[in-house]
Amino acid sequence: MPLIIAVLLLALLLGGLGFAVKALWYVAIVVLVLWVLGFVFRGAEGKRWYRW
Secondary structure, eight states, X not given: OXXXXXXXXXXXXXXXXXXXXXXXHHXXXXXXXXXXXXXXXXXXXXXXXXXX
């Protein structure tokens, strides 16, 4: 019985980790698109659109 519980917990942990990694990929893609759009819309003025 403890082995079954351990396997189920491991499956839940790996499933949750996979979802978190996939969500982080989506966040990274959105940030990259916003970064590229910032260059497109502010490139002609020569000013930086970000603060850092």
